[in-house]
Amino acid sequence: MKNLFLLPLVFTLIMSCENPKKEDKTTNKYVEETHSFAKPNIAVISHLDLNINVDFDAKAIIGKATYTIENNNATEIILDSKFLEIENVLADTKTTGFSLGEFDEMLGQPLHIAIKPDTETITVFYQTTSKTEALQWLNPQQTADKKHPFLFTQGQAILTRTWIPIQDSPQIRITYDATVKVPSELMAVMSAENPKVKTADGIYNFKMKQPISAYLIALAVGDIEYKAISERTGIYAEKSMVTKVHSEFSDMEKMVVAAENLYGKYAWDQFDVIVLPPSFPFGGMENPRLTFATPTVVAGDKSLTSLIAHELAHSWSGNLVTNATWNDFWLNEGFTVYFEIRIMEALYGIDRANMIALIGRQDLDDELESLKNTPNSTKLKLDLKGKNPDDGMNSIAYDKGYLFLRTLEETVGREKFDAFLKNYFNAHAFSTIHTEKFIAYLNKNLLEKHKINFNTDEWVYDAGVPSNQAVIQSDKFENAEKAMQQFLTNNKVDVAMTKDWTTQEWVHFIRNFPKEMTIAQMELFDDAFNFTNSMNSHIAMVWFEQAINKNYRGNAVDTKIEEFLTQVGRRWYVETLFKAYEKHDKVEEATAIYKKARANYHSVTATTIDKLLGYSN
Numbered sequence: 093m094k095n096l097f098l099l100p101l102v103f104t105l106i107m108s109c110e111n112p113k114k115e116d117k118t119t120n121k122y123v124e125e126t127h128s129f130a131k132p133n134i135a136v137i138s139h140l141d142l143n144i145n146v147d148f149d150a151k152a153i154i155g156k157a158t159y160t161i162e163n164n165n166a167t168e169i170i171l172d173s174k175f176l177e178i179e180n181v182l183a184d185t186k187t188t189g190f191s192l193g194e195f196d197e198m199l200g201q202p203l204h205i206a207i208k209p210d211t212e213t214i215t216v217f218y219q220t221t222s223k224t225e226a227l228q229w230l231n232p233q234q235t236a237d238k239k240h241p242f243l244f245t246q247g248q249a250i251l252t253r254t255w256i257p258i259q260d261s262p263q264i265r266i267t268y269d270a271t272v273k274v275p276s277e278l279m280a281v282m283s284a285e286n287p288k289v290k291t292a293d294g295i296y297n298f299k300m301k302q303p304i305s306a307y308l309i310a311l312a313v314g315d316i317e318y319k320a321i322s323e324r325t326g327i328y329a330e331k332s333m334v335t336k337v338h339s340e341f342s343d344m345e346k347m348v349v350a351a352e353n354l355y356g357k358y359a360w361d362q363f364d365v366i367v368l369p370p371s372f373p374f375g376g377m378e379n380p381r382l383t384f385a386t387p388t389v390v391a392g393d394k395s396l397t398s399l400i401a402h403e404l405a406h407s408w409s410g411n412l413v414t415n416a417t418w419n420d421f422w423l424n425e426g427f428t429v430y431f432e433i434r435i436m437e438a439l440y441g442i443d444r445a446n447m448i449a450l451i452g453r454q455d456l457d458d459e460l461e462s463l464k465n466t467p468n469s470t471k472l473k474l475d476l477k478g479k480n481p482d483d484g485m486n487s488i489a490y491d492k493g494y495l496f497l498r499t500l501e502e503t504v505g506r507e508k509f510d511a512f513l514k515n516y517f518n519a520h521a522f523s524t525i526h527t528e529k530f531i532a533y534l535n536k537n538l539l540e541k542h543k544i545n546f547n548t549d550e551w552v553y554d555a556g557v558p559s560n561q562a563v564i565q566s567d568k569f570e571n572a573e574k575a576m577q578q579f580l581t582n583n584k585v586d587v588a589m590t591k592d593w594t595t596q597e598w599v600h601f602i603r604n605f606p607k608e609m610t611i612a613q614m615e616l617f618d619d620a621f622n623f624t625n626s627m628n629s630h631i632a633m634v635w636f637e638q639a640i641n642k643n644y645r646g647n648a649v650d651t652k653i654e655e656f657l658t659q660v661g662r663r664w665y666v667e668t669l670f671k672a673y674e675k676h677d678k679v680e681e682a683t684a685i686y687k688k689a690r691a692n693y694h695s696v697t698a699t700t701i702d703k704l705l706g707y708s709n
């Protein structure tokens with residue numbers, strides 16, 4: 093109820109922000125933001141010209157960041173900075189005063205820069221330090237080809253400030269140019285217009301002409317090659333991976349066409365994917381024009397490519413229409429899961445789409461169970477003040493967000509809902525959106541327009557899942573459950589019953605093993621299906637989780653689990669397995685593996701597992 097009373101006030105505030113007078117820059121264009129020190133209503137960056145040298149010997153990025161600013165008669169501009177060494181700062185062309193404020197463990201330090209009311213540009217000379225959290229420097233052994241080192245960045249949520257001094261809030265959008273110098277045997281690529289071949293001198297120039305948020309600035313440097321799939325899609329990978337990746341992702345152009353047919357023209361010209369070494373902490377990161385992806389989705393049979401559909405969908409929800417603060421993260425992810433599943437449906441049919449949706453639905457149940465003591469964190473709109481935005485990156489934003497949108501779709505009908513979504517993306521292109529602004533837009537353009545009652549506030553502001561949720565069903569999953577029952581009853585596996593199964597059916601089959609499953613039954617399945625040696629990372633992950641849960645151990649499986657945990661740094665996977673150890677009081681065993689694995693993890697993954705296992709380095 094509290095939220096209902098607050099709404100009219102919030103609504104008034106939003107309406108007044110929506111029509112800022114062009115000449116009056118003092119309007120509160122930007123909402124309050126707890127994860128950035130910037131004060132953009134006073135002075136805000138609008139364009140970045142980055143000039144850096146990537147030094148693999150020193151493991152440092154050294155250079156300068158020049159910003160064009162919108163200056164509202166200010167005497168100071170504040171950037172975010174964390175673990176950076178700031179050497180000198182210019183206001184226009186003259187050296188100016190600067191100071192770093194108090195250090196905050198999560199946010200870093202505000203970089204205060206003295207400017208004049210007529211200052212148009214600032215330049216910061218800086219270098220990164222060994223503590224930087226965005227960068228992961230890999231030695232050749234950690235790459236596929238094992239010949240050259242590799243570097244990649246991960247900006248989301250608040251890590252870009254650890255490799256570029258910047259106003260690091262998603263509601264601040266900038267265009268950028270960059271000049272990046274790397275060793276001449278390597279190629280650099282960014283979330284920008286990219287090279288397709290190496291240069292002789294290792295100098296690369298980039299341009300991102302569409303305005304983006306700081307968390308979407310990204311850089312990867314390695315011995316990589318490009319191979320086109322269509323005129324506007326293609327892949328980057330290490331040499332030994334190029335052919336495999338190219339055939340795995342060969343549906344990329346079809347995906348872009350399917351997405352455009354749903355919600356309008358692709359706004360970023362080019363859609364490429366770079367497959368990174370296995371320590372990359374996420375499945376994928378939707379860096380504009382160039383998605384960063386884990387090699388664990390290259391299964392050999394296109395079975396895990398919904399990840400590419402997901403990152404592509406972010407080209408609309410997230411990159412084009414961006415959550416204003418991390419409290420509104422569900423607006424990025426819930427919409428993206430919905431869009432991803434619609435792309436998968438368009439390409440591969442309703443059965444596949446519903447299986448993906450149901451796996452997400454089960455993830456949501458698991459998440460609700462694990463968060464049962466902190467019900468506030470099961471709300472879509474979060475309050476992350478004082479907390480790391482990473483804490484909000486769980487199944488609630490993704491799968492509860494999805495379920496909300498699917499329920500809305502089923503309530504109003506697909507035709508009306510699709511028209512609404514298309515207009516929503518159009519109306520907010522290249523801008524940011526927060527939850528209250530979205531609800532106002534939804535009410536006006538969908539619910540009131542069609543005279544439909546819907547409990548939006550309950551979905552967004554209350555804990556848990558409302559009772560009017562869409563029910564997702566899958567005959568394929570029901571068949572998989574029946575097969576399992578039959579195998580267990582007969583104590584014998586009929587392999588023919590599983591011959592057309594997709595990854596989703598296997599995942600469902602394994603995740604739904606009965607509670608009282610015996611070691612002998614685990615063995616029966618392992619002998620029949622060779623799960624322990626699965627080359628499909630998702631199937632391997634859920635199988636290893638069950639092996640830990642059911643105490644199905646022994647050399648073969650233990651070795652494979654350890655191999656998996658020391659080679660793969662994808663947070664979702666390793667967190668799932670370490671959680672299983674932790675749940676079964678095997679923290680000591682987990683810690684022994686973690687000690688060997690940790691050096692291979694990006695800071696995003698290491699931070700999560702440190703916390704989970706109570707590990708201090």
Ligand SMILES: [Zn+2]
Pocket residue numbers: 402406424425428
């Ligand atoms: Zn996403």
